[in-house]
Amino acid sequence: MIISVGIIGYTGRMGQAIARTVETHSAASLAGGLTRTTPVGGKDNRPFIVTDKPEELFPECDVLIDFSHASATSHYAQIAAQYGKPFLSGTTGLDKDSLAALHEVSAKIPVLYTTNTSLSLVVVKQMARVAARLLKDQDYDVSILDKHHRWKKDAPSGTALTLGKAVLEGNDGKHPPVYSSIRSGAIVGEHDILFAGTGENITIQHVVTDRRVFARGAVQAALWLAGQKPGYYIMDDVLEIGG
Numbered sequence: 001m002i003i004s005v006g007i008i009g010y011t012g013r014m015g016q017a018i019a020r021t022v023e024t025h026s027a028a029s030l031a032g033g034l035t036r037t038t039p040v041g042g043k044d045n046r047p048f049i050v051t052d053k054p055e056e057l058f059p060e061c062d063v064l065i066d067f068s069h070a071s072a073t074s075h076y077a078q079i080a081a082q083y084g085k086p087f088l089s090g091t092t093g094l095d096k097d098s099l100a101a102l103h104e105v106s107a108k109i110p111v112l113y114t115t116n117t118s119l120s121l122v123v124v125k126q127m128a129r130v131a132a133r134l135l136k137d138q139d140y141d142v143s144i145l146d147k148h149h150r151w152k153k154d155a156p157s158g159t160a161l162t163l164g165k166a167v168l169e170g171n172d173g174k175h176p177p178v179y180s181s182i183r184s185g186a187i188v189g190e191h192d193i194l195f196a197g198t199g200e201n202i203t204i205q206h207v208v209t210d211r212r213v214f215a216r217g218a219v220q221a222a223l224w225l226a227g228q229k230p231g232y233y234i235m236d237d238v239l240e241i242g243g
């Protein structure tokens, strides 16, 4: 079965990477993209829709992938719920109200929210949780450093905060992580979790050098989401990793 995918934030760096991934995927087809500023016509002049009107795109999709802006995600999730369409968002920097809105619509549609669609990041998160738990009663400070390209709007990154949450779950909040961020050049995405003792350090590092990693993970997760019941999901569910 071919799953038809719609992309919110189609003109963006991630939107374009996801479009290319969908176009070459054997189990997916590109229904089209939603954009704010440059709608370039409907199906007449290309095999998929590019529009600024959700009502033109959403009914054509089996699943929606949102990589847009924190101020827009909950709005589009609510429209997706009106059309009964599964909704995956990788947009970072969502505030509490936006996250609450995603939880609310997940009563009607499958929703997957993740600040990092790299599949290996799921493994790194588990490693961070385990290391934090094992060092919980020891004299260690925890720091999380994220490095991203100069255009990234939020800091610390959503992934840094997700890793920080895993650390806090592991050590019951005993050593809260300190965050720092570097925004420089075209760095795709790097995260270091440093457990610094007195005389020895442990660093867990995750480095992405190619944005297509996020795109591949997003598409794999979206295809999985299209077959799920309404509910709120995270990347761990895609890989069936518990706790």
Ligand SMILES: NC(=O)c1ccc[n+]([C@@H]2O[C@H](COP(=O)([O-])OP(=O)(O)OC[C@H]3O[C@@H](n4cnc5c(N)ncnc54)[C@H](OP(=O)(O)O)[C@@H]3O)[C@@H](O)[C@H]2O)c1
Pocket (backbone or CB within 6 Å): 008, 009, 010, 011, 012, 013, 014, 015, 035, 036, 037, 038, 067, 068, 069, 070, 071, 072, 089, 090, 091, 092, 093, 114, 115, 116, 117, 118, 214
């Ligand atoms: N989860 C992950 O693995 C992951 C990985 C990388 C990035 N991200 C996140 O994904 C998001 C997009 O990243 P990017 O690098 O692709 O950014 P980008 O190149 O700036 O693209 C953003 C896209 O969102 C659209 N957009 C911006 N504001 C909007 C609004 N208010 N309403 C509707 N659409 C809006 C833009 O449309 P116009 O062109 O029309 O302005 C553009 O298509 C960011 O939050 C980023 O942190 C997540």
